[in-house]
Amino acid sequence: MRTTTWGRLVVGVSAMLGLVSLSAWSGSGTGGQNEQKDPRTNQTYIGTQKCAACHFEQFTIWKQTKHAKAFEILPAKYRNDASCLKCHTTGFGEPTGFKDATTSNLAGASCEACHGPGSNHAEVSKQFAKKKKLSEDEEKIARGSVFRMLPTNVCVTCH
DSSP states (O other): OHHHHHHHHHHHHHHHHHHHHHHHHHTTTTTTTTOOOOTTTTOOOOOHHHHHHHOHHHHHHHHTSTTTTTTTTSOGGGTTOHHHHHHHBSSTTSTTSOOSGGGGGGBSSOHHHHHOOOHHHHHHHGGGTTOSSOOHHHHHHHHTTSOSSOSSOHHHHHO
16 A cells, blocks of 8 residues: 555656646746747657667556556447547547557557657657767757657546
């Protein structure tokens, strides 16, 4: 029980930090001076396996969460229900998002459910694949191609 409480505290603090970061990213309170281009523009969903290729530690942690199992826990009779799939899969309703069993790499609330489609991030970051540590400029390039958190309260969308 203690671990569950601690885990919830960590998740809660992480969510709060994400919202604070989001506020700073979106230029809130600055009259829009810090507005940046939306990294999701003209991107496609790539799925968990491609994310895991570089972010394996994060992937293994996510794999143990309820978000990873969001589609699995859906009763079979709801696995084609659009109102359920919006939250229990990634990108459902988007052109390159979850469609059916053929897009099982987008089942569950995966990386891209919070960070947005990752095709550009994957492409931009390929050049850094063999590096253990990125320079400050390389870090900006890689992080500038994906959201830390989408600029909407994605948690509230489903919860």
